[in-house]
Amino acid sequence: MSETIAFELNGQPVRVAAEPGQRLLDLLRGPLRLTGTKEGCAEGECGACTVMVDDRPINSCLFPALEVDGREVVTIEGLRGPDNRLSAAQQAFADAAGTQCGFCSPGMVLTATALLNENTDPSDEQIRDALVGNLCRCTGYVQIVDSVRIAAEHLRGES
């Protein structure tokens, strides 16, 4: 039996029906038509489905949709920087070729954003550590780490 839940999605209030046992991933990609969130492994290994719930990145493939009732959800579609431009992480991934096929990029960018919210001067080791739950099957990890480092420099006002 479905239940109506209310939450904040990318800054806007939404009311939507969710099913028991439904994954947040399916609620976002289905009724809410936000297909930037990707399904990769469906078991919490690959991070392609990463979204923010109350400012924390989670795997939406393992998160019951009903649990976002009353919370704030941000997907890649809702991520933006000041003046409505791309965020530092989004811009750096574009500039430094952190994106190849693009499938892992929404999750990568959101996880990187969570790291940068806590630490604007991460070492390469800290960047790789933060991204252990995000797999890139193009294996473009060098450019991805570069992108996060560049985004951090930008946030520190160094570029």
Add this chain to the structure above:
Amino acid sequence: MKTRAYHRPRTLDEAFALKREAGPDARFIAGGTDLMVGQQQPATLISLRSITDLAGIDVGAPTKIGALTPLADLLANKEIAALYPAVTQACHTFASMQIRNAATVGGNLCNASPAADLAPPFLVHGARVGILGPDGAREIALEEFFLGPGRTALADDEILTHVLLDKPAPETRAVFSRKTRVRMDIALASVAVLLELGDRVCRKARVAAGAVAPTPLRLTAVEQLLEGKRITPKLMADAAELAKTCIAPVDDIRTSADYRRRIIGVYIRRALEELCA
């Protein structure tokens, strides 16, 4: 099976009432990072996530960690890092940031994986677990909580509410390490060692291992070997050898029993070297 009902009680009383009504087909769910994997979902899920009393960390004597505390909160707690560094090490290597934000301390224990990362550090810190059921509360040692892979001492209608850790005496040092092929792997073997040293003599030793028996376990024979002695390289080697005889590892898809036995010896020796350096 498909989940037909998903309840979000706000109190424990409400959770027990829902469980009584739904019967054995209902399961309690915490962070969901184990239960939401795969298609075999229970018909009824009773989520504990909205019961705010079950989350939180209170460092003291003893330290109390609520069962619904996310791994991320345990990792970020500075008092835990100062008093229980082995616990923080286990949190640091625990899956990914995304999993740590959802997965809970209680869920890691209730899932009862022999490889549960929190089990070895909790065991060396004398963990006891608080259990609440419709008929009342009880407290048992963590060793008695694990009965086998996926099996715990919880009755069908009981909830794990919290974990209690001893306050470590001064001069206590502890370390956790785990063997994996890549970071996101489930541990092939894991070890936690706690030593209380005075004048280079070991006053107290606690040694625990994961993924090398049907449950995470304490290696009490190794503890007895170490206690009351000066920790020399020879004693470290003897402890490593003895540890191999205290475990019951299996061959599985991740590695062999033989490798697990060898790695436990190596990791115990390295842990002792690190703690005595």
